[in-house]
Amino acid sequence: MKKYLAFAFTLLVIGSSVVSAQPQSSVMPTGKRFIIQSAMNYGRNPGGCWDIPGSPGAIGKGLNIQVWNIDGGVDRFFTLTDSPEGGYYEMFIGNTRNSRVDIAGGKSKNGTNVHTWERNNGTAQRFLFHHLGNGRFKIYDRNGKILCLAGRKNDNGTNVHIWEDHDGISVEWYLLDANTRKAFIPSRTQQLAEAQLKGDAVPEGMNFRIQSAMSYGRSQEGYWDLSGKGQEAVSKGASIKIWTIDNGVDRLYRFEKKRDSEYYQIYVGKTSNGVVDLSGGKTSNGTNVQVWEVNNGSAQDFYLKHLGDGRYKIYHRSGKIINLKNSNNSNGNNVHLWSDHNAIHCEWYLIDPATGKAYIPSQRQNTPEQRPSQRQSASGKRPSQRTSHKR
Numbered sequence: 001m002k003k004y005l006a007f008a009f010t011l012l013v014i015g016s017s018v019v020s021a022q023p024q025s026s027v028m029p030t031g032k033r034f035i036i037q038s039a040m041n042y043g044r045n046p047g048g049c050w051d052i053p054g055s056p057g058a059i060g061k062g063l064n065i066q067v068w069n070i071d072g073g074v075d076r077f078f079t080l081t082d083s084p085e086g087g088y089y090e091m092f093i094g095n096t097r098n099s100r101v102d103i104a105g106g107k108s109k110n111g112t113n114v115h116t117w118e119r120n121n122g123t124a125q126r127f128l129f130h131h132l133g134n135g136r137f138k139i140y141d142r143n144g145k146i147l148c149l150a151g152r153k154n155d156n157g158t159n160v161h162i163w164e165d166h167d168g169i170s171v172e173w174y175l176l177d178a179n180t181r182k183a184f185i186p187s188r189t190q191q192l193a194e195a196q197l198k199g200d201a202v203p204e205g206m207n208f209r210i211q212s213a214m215s216y217g218r219s220q221e222g223y224w225d226l227s228g229k230g231q232e233a234v235s236k237g238a239s240i241k242i243w244t245i246d247n248g249v250d251r252l253y254r255f256e257k258k259r260d261s262e263y264y265q266i267y268v269g270k271t272s273n274g275v276v277d278l279s280g281g282k283t284s285n286g287t288n289v290q291v292w293e294v295n296n297g298s299a300q301d302f303y304l305k306h307l308g309d310g311r312y313k314i315y316h317r318s319g320k321i322i323n324l325k326n327s328n329n330s331n332g333n334n335v336h337l338w339s340d341h342n343a344i345h346c347e348w349y350l351i352d353p354a355t356g357k358a359y360i361p362s363q364r365q366n367t368p369e370q371r372p373s374q375r376q377s378a379s380g381k382r383p384s385q386r387t388s389h390k391r
Helices: 002-018 188-195
Strands: 033-038 049-051 067-069 078-082 087-095 099-103 114-118 127-133 136-141 146-149 159-162 173-177 209-212 225-226 240-243 253-257 264-268 274-277 289-293 304-308 313-314 319-325 335-338 348-351
Touching: 087 127, 114 159, 240 289, 253 289, 264 304, 289 335
Parallel strands: none
Antiparallel strands: 033 049, 033 078, 033 173, 049 067, 078 087, 087 099, 099 114, 127 136, 136 146, 136 173, 146 159, 209 225, 209 348, 225 240, 253 264, 264 274, 274 289, 304 313, 313 319, 313 348, 319 335
16 A cells, blocks of 8 residues: 555656646737737836847748847737637737747757747647736746746847746736737736636535435445545546545545636645546547646636536536446446536535535525435425436
8 A cells, every 4th residue: 555655646746747737827818919028128118029030021930039129020929829728828920820939849948948930739839828917927838937038138139938937027028019019908807707607606625525416315336536546645647436435535526716717626635736637638528537737727627507406517618517437326437528418427416524415505505404305306206317328
């Protein structure tokens, strides 16, 4: 057991070094041209603006991005566009829609150049914009490194490169409207929209056991569980299955709303970095539901809908639901993703581990004397079993 726990912990540490936890992404306007200027220059002088060295008319491949005094060249214009991954954006340069801002060689080493490349849908071309307030942004690459000025200098010709996340004026940027030259500041309306919750709210920070409606009130089976034994340390890539209840921490799940997002992340056990995730970031029917480190990717975004009497559907942001493979609630059966449908095998109860009772939202919650027992209706009759094709 000790050897297994040490191995699981090692996996988690190794995985954490590969994918860094990311800050919250701001929702950015796409299709809008910006001039990107260093906070060292903003409001002081026309310097510190991203620039492509060489002729401003043609954007070559593999040219390092530098800062320079602002001018009217199209190589000073950067347009954000959605990437294949939620929360991240790609940037094309000037009028060349096939060009992209890119991390040289896809590397994550401190000091790696930020340069131009042709579009390739790679992660080295995905960037996250984190608003610090009043129009100041940090810009992160997919590995959690920040885009900053080399040597903390803002002289003409200074390179833009990546470095470990840290604070300082040389790592902050303003996005200026290409026409008005005014800094983009997310509006209060936009910020509120980002903060709204999709679906129904559940208590945050509270540990739940999650049990299938096929088992609830009938047996002690059907609880979410991580593959493997003794999951005191949550290992990266462990599949979520169902099993008979026990006191393992891998049976505990808590919902935490992502900042400035309408979705929850579902944390596992007592970890601060292990969350429910879709294998490979896929959303096709049958995709395995697993555990992975927090990475702010869309594969970790979920919401819930309360169906009544404590029954929930758990949705991925794609609109697909988490349900039991092949409608089977036997020990060891996988939990996977499928298109939304109505059936008992895609409904779940959130069980308070302290009381063993299902969580029911307060506005619908009855007193213990009035509450229907288990899955019986208020009339005392058990709802008819819903059927569907096997998933």
